[in-house]
Amino acid sequence: MNKAREFDQTVVTELQALLGERVSTSAAVREHHGKDESYFPYAPPDAVVFPHSTEEVRDVVNICRRHRVPMIPFGVGTSLEGHILAVKGGVCIDLSQMNKIVEVHESDLDAVVQAGVTRKQLNEHIKHTGLFFPVDPGADATLGGMAATRASGTNAVRYGTMRENVISLKVVLADGRVIQTARRAKKSAAGYDLTRLFVGSEGTLGIITEVTVRLYPVQEAMSAAVCAFESVDGCTNTVIQTIQAGVPIARCDIVCEKTVDAINKYKKTDYRVAPTVFFEFHGSAASVVEQAEIVQAIAKDNGGMDFQWATKAEDRTRLWDARHNAYFACIQSRPGSRAISTDVCVPISRLAECVAETMEDCKDYFAPVPLLGHIGDGNFHLMLFVDPARPEEAEQAKTFNKRVVDRALRMEGTCTGEHGVGLGKIGSMTRELGEDVVSLMVDIKKVFDPENLMNPGKVVPIQ
């Protein structure tokens, strides 16, 4: 924790000359920036800076590069795989004060924002336009962080992930050059897709300072529902059949009975304690009714017990707020615990089987294991509680997680549907993609960051 003492103070002096008071080496600020929502040990940076512009980020990068000091971009610190931990020390570049909405193009259905703008901030800002931004990881993350981690969430089944919803990025490269990855046109075939290369690169190829995202018209009708099922199988089968029927469902998320119980306690709700699917339908008034009728019929065939509806905006928000708080609700249900969240995603045809086998594993775990996930995409999470004071629990959780990953890989799935690689999934990458793909990723990293200063230790195995 006392790395700052060994840290080259001339770096701090140069940063202070640039940013004045917007440089901190205080223990509290460093500690806050040395932890995320993951289970990894804290790893505070040596200093934290708070730039206000792309130019300031560039100048910080130039200082750090000159002194060969690692740089770690930081949004709000809600990553789940240790993405922002300063495992090799260095300077944390906190982008949260770069929170200006630069331009909203209502006619083009896009917006240009600084990297520190959060998804809720953007949606609040554009409320009056009749447009919205759909990607919604649980946390109110920054759009820069969401782009960097290829974030996803409950709306991805209809609106896609950050991969589909980023049009262009402004990026500060390791050598101090500033690039714009693409024009604002909706599509382009102009060369290699650098935008997509930076989406999901987790700060290891450059620092995203500005994001151009797609917006969507708020539909005439948006209707949400909760339905309890006799079994998890009933939930997954309902969703598979719904998608195959061509119903343009906007959201469909599953929570198991343990998660419902935790939500009820945390949010003072009274949902039936059973495997449950949260649905949402978007469209014209007539089409939403039609979609809902089809899905209710499918659900009934699969042991769906009752539909609780929410059509008013505030009721829908409350319902999805309950779902979004599932993670925190579960954590609260075990005071003092932290959680390791699994994150596999499999082809939807294998989902029921994958979940069923995994539920068997859960019986052997020392604590209850809540399940939640975006079953329309084949992506689900299990929360593995661990007591930080008992290292053997973390070991058991890691073994469990590895079994879940291996099972998903056997079923043509991925080790991470949406949380990203960070520190936690580096070991799974070769098993998933093979040595050749991982070595290509290392080679790409070296093109952008030959000295391994950009968020070192993450995504690719370079020491």
Added chain:
Amino acid sequence: MNKAREFDQTVVTELQALLGERVSTSAAVREHHGKDESYFPYAPPDAVVFPHSTEEVRDVVNICRRHRVPMIPFGVGTSLEGHILAVKGGVCIDLSQMNKIVEVHESDLDAVVQAGVTRKQLNEHIKHTGLFFPVDPGADATLGGMAATRASGTNAVRYGTMRENVISLKVVLADGRVIQTARRAKKSAAGYDLTRLFVGSEGTLGIITEVTVRLYPVQEAMSAAVCAFESVDGCTNTVIQTIQAGVPIARCDIVCEKTVDAINKYKKTDYRVAPTVFFEFHGSAASVVEQAEIVQAIAKDNGGMDFQWATKAEDRTRLWDARHNAYFACIQSRPGSRAISTDVCVPISRLAECVAETMEDCKDYFAPVPLLGHIGDGNFHLMLFVDPARPEEAEQAKTFNKRVVDRALRMEGTCTGEHGVGLGKIGSMTRELGEDVVSLMVDIKKVFDPENLMNPGKVVPIQ
């Protein structure tokens, strides 16, 4: 044309030992593989091979690399910017005999196909499943070629381009390694997005031998319509307002009156000779009626004159067949001419202005200039006829095209919405993206292909 004489015959001998009769150095075969639909001079390869498997492609690549011979992948030769021209000689790898549909996963809504499978072949094959593959450039191109060029088409406004519809690729690298870029899960956050890096790389980073694509349920109702307008402005405004109203329109393409005239003559149709929009609506029976009513009202407000409907599958096919044949219809209208097709794409808010200014330019061109395009995406094409015997015409067309590109760039657009870079747009890349981005693309190319043997001379400016 006699490069074969200088060509190292040991390469041919080795290729023949591998593939037997599936190696050709005949003038006819080489010439056929030395031209595409572009206006560039023919550039035949020294030899053409017809592999049947990824392993054979790998072995061909190993032979070519050992002898430092360029390799050019070839699908059906319908590229529009000289993508497949063997400007530095070498071996053309014709993938059209790799046309097996490997697996169709109905429950997962995806299919794995060899690179030589064409889009129509795939759709015919999966007809009985109630699923379809939406991406539809005019030609019946191969899925490998479509992935390599990031192809698009009339359905992109709703279903996206190849960027959104490729899940994973099998690729033979320049050094002979074979990689699979991703698992078959619908989404993943596992490291750098190599799939998207290869989509649009035009054979310059490796040779795509297998493609995993998304499929979609055929909707209960699909209804197409043609509506003539008083002006091109009326067309663009109708489409902009439709999208902003949140109507989930499946297709909306524009053709100008000159194009309609050419289509009528070529396809013996009797569409009104006026600026015209082709629409298509997908959804439940009720929702299609609803969508159609909204769009008809919007069209009426913008000078739309009448809607001709096609709801039966064969009538819809005939209608879109007319649209897809617009390019060939126009070419036929000027016997002996070739055409340079422009391909800019701008933010939709700038589309009306961009088209209007461009139409002014057309008045000065020596021939009629038909316009057609995917206005829902802001992407439109002009056909610039040139007589191959009159080089001054090609010069005038190039000057015109440059003006169109410059205008689009001024309006935050791209030089290529869907045709790709090939030879034709290399000169526009720096103007569009800047020197830094182009130099990064060069660096990425060098990681994958350090000896510049993979389709050299395309996409990036390496000599």
